[in-house]
Amino acid sequence: MRLSWSLVILNLLACMACLAQSKKTDESVPMSIPKLERMPEFLETRFALSAAPPHLRANATTYLLDPAKGYLLSHKGTNGVSCIVVRSDWQFTKDEFRDDIFWAVCYDCEGSKTLLQDYMSAAELRAQGLDSKQVHEAVTKRFGTAAFPNPSRTGIGYMIAPIMRGFVRSGVATMNMPHYMFYAPNLKDSDIGGNGFSKVYPFMLSMSPGRDDYIILLVGKAEQGENSGRLKGSPCGPLLVSRLPVHNCHNTGPHAL
Numbered sequence: 001m002r003l004s005w006s007l008v009i010l011n012l013l014a015c016m017a018c019l020a021q022s023k024k025t026d027e028s029v030p031m032s033i034p035k036l037e038r039m040p041e042f043l044e045t046r047f048a049l050s051a052a053p054p055h056l057r058a059n060a061t062t063y064l065l066d067p068a069k070g071y072l073l074s075h076k077g078t079n080g081v082s083c084i085v086v087r088s089d090w091q092f093t094k095d096e097f098r099d100d101i102f103w104a105v106c107y108d109c110e111g112s113k114t115l116l117q118d119y120m121s122a123a124e125l126r127a128q129g130l131d132s133k134q135v136h137e138a139v140t141k142r143f144g145t146a147a148f149p150n151p152s153r154t155g156i157g158y159m160i161a162p163i164m165r166g167f168v169r170s171g172v173a174t175m176n177m178p179h180y181m182f183y184a185p186n187l188k189d190s191d192i193g194g195n196g197f198s199k200v201y202p203f204m205l206s207m208s209p210g211r212d213d214y215i216i217l218l219v220g221k222a223e224q225g226e227n228s229g230r231l232k233g234s235p236c237g238p239l240l241v242s243r244l245p246v247h248n249c250h251n252t253g254p255h256a257l
Contacts, residue, residue, distance in 0.1 A: 033131055034099035036067035036087055045074060048083040050161040051104035056081050060106060063120070070124030080109030081158075082116055089167055090122035090135045091207050097132045098172065103164035110155040111183060115212050117148055143211050150185060150211050157181035160219055181205070182215040 039047075044064050049057040061077035063084045071084060083106040088097055107116045118139050125135045142148040160178035168175070187204060189196055192215060194203035202217040 033097055033126070033129065036065070036099055036126075038065070038067055039085065041074075044085050047102070047161060048085045048104050048106070051083055052081055052106035052158045053160065056106070056158075061112070065123060066127075068127055070127050071120045080112065081106050082112035083107075084116070084119060086119055086166075088119075088122050088126050088132075088135070090119075090126075090132060090139060092167055093133050093136050095132060095167060097126060097135075100172070101166055103166045104159065104161040105181075106158040108155045108157070110151050110153055111157055114149055114151045115157065115183060118212075121148075140208060143208065151183060154182065154184045157183060157214070178219045180217045180219070182217065183212055184215055185213055186210055187213050187215065 041064060045062055048062050048064075049060060052060055056079060059077045059079040060075075060081040060083050062074045063071040063082065064074045065071050065085065065087055067087075083104065086103050086105060087099075087101055089095070089101055090097075105119075121139055121142070122135050125138055130138065144150050157180075159181060162178060163174065163176060165174045166172065186209075188194075189204045192202060192204065194200075194215075196203055202215050205214045205216050206212075207214070
């Protein structure tokens, strides 16, 4: 059953990415803020939960995105872990919002109260019509306030889903790179022996220095290779791969590179 659902997630996400790209090609007049389409509920739920280890999924909280409003509570969990599918990479002020970003993340209890709120706020602001620069300014302005406190301790964000689509150095790519993000505010590469963005893990990823500084650590190579093979074997795989290079984690860094 777990294998079959993994295949369903890979197939449907690949198809959605194909459709998004095809729609962009057909549009003669580009939109400054592309409209997001709502994901099928069962797909979004399964994909969001796939970011967490199996033993945490049943009792995790899940939020589903209503593009017209923001994230809405779908299931209230009991273990403190909260999961979403990110559709708006608000951290990158040089890049406009897109309609083909999909990556799942689950935060622990502390991250759910702090870092997760940034993504939920960004989704709500995008729904109100703000562009990526405006959203970035609005979200970062709230850092450290009573409503948006910084994490009070170190913790973990899980991103071990078999597939993700987000920003890389060359633009946007679909990747197989399940990994863990240990958030450690104000930590630097020199503190952990990291070598910056490279093929050597772990290293630090500072999305917003002082707030969400992450130690990036990959899962095992066997799982990476297996999941990458499933993507390429999906019905939409050939079309997706021909349009959007599918990177192995050894060839690229995290989604924020």
